[in-house]
Amino acid sequence: MAVYTEVSDEELGAFINTYDIGALTSYKGIAEGVENTNFLVQTETGPYILTLYEKRVNPNDLPFFLGLKEHLSEGGMNCPTPLKNKQGQSLGHLAGRPAAMVTFLEGMWVRRPTVSHCEQLGVAMAQMHAAAQDFELTRENALSVSGWRPLFAMCANRADTVQKGLQAEIEAELDYFEANWPSDLPKGVIHADLFPDNVFFLRNELSGIIDFYFACNDLLAYDIAICINAWCFEPDDMFNVTKTRALLKGYQSVRPLTQAEYDALPLLARGAALRFLLTRLYDWLTVPEGALVTPKDPGEYIKKLRFHRSIRSAADYGIEE
Amino acid sequence: MAVYTEVSDEELGAFINTYDIGALTSYKGIAEGVENTNFLVQTETGPYILTLYEKRVNPNDLPFFLGLKEHLSEGGMNCPTPLKNKQGQSLGHLAGRPAAMVTFLEGMWVRRPTVSHCEQLGVAMAQMHAAAQDFELTRENALSVSGWRPLFAMCANRADTVQKGLQAEIEAELDYFEANWPSDLPKGVIHADLFPDNVFFLRNELSGIIDFYFACNDLLAYDIAICINAWCFEPDDMFNVTKTRALLKGYQSVRPLTQAEYDALPLLARGAALRFLLTRLYDWLTVPEGALVTPKDPGEYIKKLRFHRSIRSAADYGIEE
Incomplete structure (x- = not known):
């Protein structure tokens, strides 16, 4: 739930008039998104989404995010496309915030998600990786291995309040990943947060991907690893090999994995589990009393981390090479 | 901000299919309304609003609310019109809640609001009063004079924490209104919550009235009194006689006030100020720590109450008879 910034009808009307999309006829704050303020705006030419970027988004990253969506749209991906205002700019200002219309x-x-959804996700993710190959801007992954230890340091001393022994377990993981994270796998722009709530379907066909605010340059197969965790476990935390196979099948129908990527999947999935465990743990232990957003239980990702640590090779998942 | 009830794509799709409005193509929770959960739903035939009624709404009142909106729409008023499902019903169930599409x-x-907005509001309110005259259902005003003392009793002992002497002041008001509230003025269905956020304008023309969840049978002029408080004071709490004149002019262009109604305006406006002071005071003093909704400051209505108490006759406002 997130309308952090109130906007008056007058200032929004004036902002809309900087675009060539007709007059404003309606707008409603959307109770989605925990980072920014979003409005579903209607004008004489149709519906649009207006985003006001709140302080958790670094304004220096906005050209990358907006440019990427524009680039992917031009490459045929279905994703929100930034509108250009009458001055040809996709980034504007409203109510003291950077703002964009898409x-x-x-x-x-x-x-x-069903097996079919997972396969379609694989296809779309590979298409996105391909479409982004010639995108010129770059953005470092602030939540890659080197970012994990500083993040953990901010809540490590309370980790054992979540589960006894968790602090030592995570510290051992950090040691392991800092020594063993691969650097020679294919790289490119990844979404880095392709959870089910960021992928839209219409009549069971994938209709688009949204929310590129974690997108960055990193290992392509790491995006797959994030999705295995986010899409291929059941509500009882059991790993679903059929969904994982479908995800990989979809992906490889566009871009086959290299042998090294295939071999690295258990390590990448274990790393992806640690990365989401760390942010959830941090949010869980630092969320203020009475916050608007209920933090997600880190327990789910503790289980996923341990599951992947128990895997000795990609074949152990039950997936074919 | 209010999405109290989560709804899955599957159950919403099934619910939409009980209506003859095409397939669901999108839905977003709306961060508006503090009582219910609202979604802006898009189907193949256009946008709709879906409301899930939460526990603060008495289900027994829903036929009145939905019937009233239907009746007003048929009478030519612009307000949300309930859709009938394929069984001819406007009230359904979704996610364990009573639910309706409008x-x-x-x-x-x-x-x-400008003077012109106030005049248009007056016209629309009088049209609403006229259109509702032959509406057959009735609903008592739970927040009329007899409801004020029980409401105050739940927070009276903490009233002086808001302002010293407030408890005694409100008790004197309650004594006064219980002895002096008029009963012989024209009655009918009133909106009872016609604040600016419940009145829509498009290109500065009034385009409709929403949120009938306080509508009830009461004195028609009491609705005007509520609007004087809600629309005709400036942000610095100064009374704006020009806006009040415009509101009354608009109203009387449709239905002239009786002499008794005109004479009662100061008393009704003072009572309306007390009614909103009481609910704001109650919310202010009882809102749980960390609640989603920030309660409104009761101070604004303390000032309005005192202002109207200082008025000896309607002419004192500077309005003509």
Whole structure:
């Protein structure tokens, strides 16, 4: 739930008039997104999404995020496309915040992904990786291995309040990953947060991908690893090999994995589990009393981390090479 | 901000299919409304608003609320019109809640109402009163004079923490109104919550009225009194006689006030100020730590109450008879 910034009808109307999209006829704050303020705006020419960037987004990253969406749209991906105002700019200002208007994407995210959804996700992710190959801007992954230890340091001394022994377990993981994280796998722009709520489907066909605010340059297969964790476990935390196979099948129908990427999957999935465990743990232990957003339970990702640590090779998942 | 009930794409899709409005293509929770959960739903035939009624709404009142909106729409008023499902019902169930779909109303509420907005509001309110005259259902005003003392009893002992002497002041008001509230003025269905956020304008023309969840049978002029408080004071709490005149002019262009109604305006406006002071005071003193909704400062209505108490006759406002 997130309308952090109130906008008056007068200032929004004036902002809309900087675009060539007709007059404003309606707007509603959307109770989605924990980082920014989003409005579903209607004008004489249709619906749009207006985002006001709040302080958790670094304004220096906005050209990368907006440029990437524009680049992917031009490359044929279905994702929100930034509108250019009459001055040709996609980034504006409203109510003291950086602000951008994007096209409205039809579809809904699925609460219970099926095997078919996972396969379509694989296809779309590989298409996104391909479409972004010639994108010129770059953005470092602030939440890659080197960012994990500083993040953990801010909450490590309370980790054992979540589960006894967790602090030592995570410290051993950090030691392991700092020594063993691969650097020679294919790289490119990854979404880095492709959870089900960021992928829309319409009549069971994937209709688009949203929320590129973690996108960055990193190992392509790491994006797959994030999705295995986010899409291929059941609500009871059991690993679903059929969904994982479908995800990889979809992905490889566009871009086959190299042998090294395939071999690295258990390590990448274990690293992806640690990365989301760390942010959830941090949020869990530092969320202020009475915050608007309920933090997600880190327990789910403790289990995923341990599961992947128990895997000795990609074949152990039950997936084919 | 209010999405109290989460709804999955599957259950919403099934619910939409009980209506003859095409397939669901999108839905977003709306960060508006403190009582219910609202979604802006898009189907193949256009946008709609879906409301899930939460526990603060009495289900027994829903036929009145939905019937009233239907009746007003048929009478030519612009307000959300309940859709009937394939069984001819306007009330359904979704995610364990009573639920209804209504038409989407274009327009936005104005943060800074002008004299013209006030005059248009007066016209629309009188049209609403006229259109509702032959509505057959009735609903008692739970927040009329007889409801004020029980409401105050739940927070009276903490009233002086807001302002010293407030408890005694409000008790004297309650004594006064219980002895002097008029009963012989014209009655009918009133909106009872016609604040600026419930009145939409499009290109500075009033485009509709929403949120009938306080509508009830009461004195028609009491609705005017509520609006004087809500629309005709400036942000510095100064009374704006020009806006009040415009409101009354608009109203009387449709239904002239009786002499008794005109004479009662100071008393009704003072009572309306007390009614909103009491609910704000109650919310202010009982809101749980860390609640999603920030309660409104009761101080504004303390000032309005005192202002109207200082008025000896309607002419003292500077308005003509």
